[in-house]
Amino acid sequence: MTPQTFEKAEAPVSLDLLAELARDPQLRQEWRGERSPELGKLFDDAFLLIGGLKHASAWEIETLLDELGCHRRSREELESLEAPDLEHCIAFLEWLTDLERETPDVDVTCELLRTASRMYARLRRDVGERESLISCELIVNAPLGQAGDRDLTPLDLIRIGEVGPAFQFAATMAKGKLGDDARQLADENPFSRLSLVHVRPSIMDAILRFDVDSPTLSSERIARLAEHIDGCDACRREYEAHVGPAEPPLQVRCTPLAPLSR
Ligand SMILES: [Zn+2]
Numbered sequence: 001m002t003p004q005t006f007e008k009a010e011a012p013v014s015l016d017l018l019a020e021l022a023r024d025p026q027l028r029q030e031w032r033g034e035r036s037p038e039l040g041k042l043f044d045d046a047f048l049l050i051g052g053l054k055h056a057s058a059w060e061i062e063t064l065l066d067e068l069g070c071h072r073r074s075r076e077e078l079e080s081l082e083a084p085d086l087e088h089c090i091a092f093l094e095w096l097t098d099l100e101r102e103t104p105d106v107d108v109t110c111e112l113l114r115t116a117s118r119m120y121a122r123l124r125r126d127v128g129e130r131e132s133l134i135s136c137e138l139i140v141n142a143p144l145g146q147a148g149d150r151d152l153t154p155l156d157l158i159r160i161g162e163v164g165p166a167f168q169f170a171a172t173m174a175k176g177k178l179g180d181d182a183r184q185l186a187d188e189n190p191f192s193r194l195s196l197v198h199v200r201p202s203i204m205d206a207i208l209r210f211d212v213d214s215p216t217l218s219s220e221r222i223a224r225l226a227e228h229i230d231g232c233d234a235c236r237r238e239y240e241a242h243v244g245p246a247e248p249p250l251q252v253r254c255t256p257l258a259p260l261s262r
Contacts, residue, residue: 006118006167009069012129014085015092017078018043019070022050023061031078042086049093056100057110067110068117091133092120099140099158105218108161115167119178126176139173140166152232157198160228161221165200196234199225204242207250226250 011019021028021043028047032040054064096116103109116136123132140154157166171182206216207225217225229235230249239250 006115006122009067009114009117009121010125011069011071011117011121012088012124013073013077014081015068015089016070016073017081017085018046018050018089019065019068020073020075020078021081022047023065027075027078031081039083039086042083042090046086046089046093049090049097052097053093053100053113056097056106057113058106059110064113067114069121088129088133095120095133095137099155102155102159104159104161104221104224107218108158108163108221111163112158115163119167119171119174122178123174123176126174126178131175135175139170142170142173144169145173152198160199160224161217162198162200162203165198197238198232199229199235199238201238204239207239208242223251 021031032043035043050061050064054061057064057067059067096113099112099116100109103112120132120136123135126132127135140158143151143153154166154170157163157169168182171178172186173179174182203217203225207222207229226249229239230251
């Protein structure tokens, strides 16, 4: 099972309409001028969240809207944008914002926004608008449920930058066809399901090669990975199988290069 399990994101119409207003200041001003203060306030809240995601991802606005799965809509269609639509957009954008705040760096943020939008789109198709968002929130916070994982959740994997595996695990806990497909795939491929190692081999290798000038991983991500590997039996065993005993602990080795706080 790979992150490519999710097709390109398809935003709901409400987010398409919000995107039209986000990309055109003139249109925004006109639309805003003709709406009630309450609707205007909801729009402002949604617009701020889009600005926050643009800043966090360092993407141009068009790239961000494209990754969120937005399509162009006509001026006339904007007439239909009402409070419940904006409230739904806000809930979705807040979910992304909450996740984004947990990432160790911009690269991971971009991968997160892309993957999370795709999973949300897929769930929407399977289980409907409202249910999909509730599901998304629940499954990224649900324990992975594998022996030895204690309370590790997909969100914990996002914190160490393992976005692909995080959403692969999340998908196996989803309702509807997405969950059924992911569980079937996991059953057919024992390696994806039974692996208790949370850090991909390619990332283990990148840590081994780590030095101050490493272009591959940010120092914050290295620090979080070191902390995880030191504290996780499965990942430490995997690391030691690569290079021998993890002594001194990885955190000690990496700390002078990478402060643990963000
Ligand atoms: Zn681990």
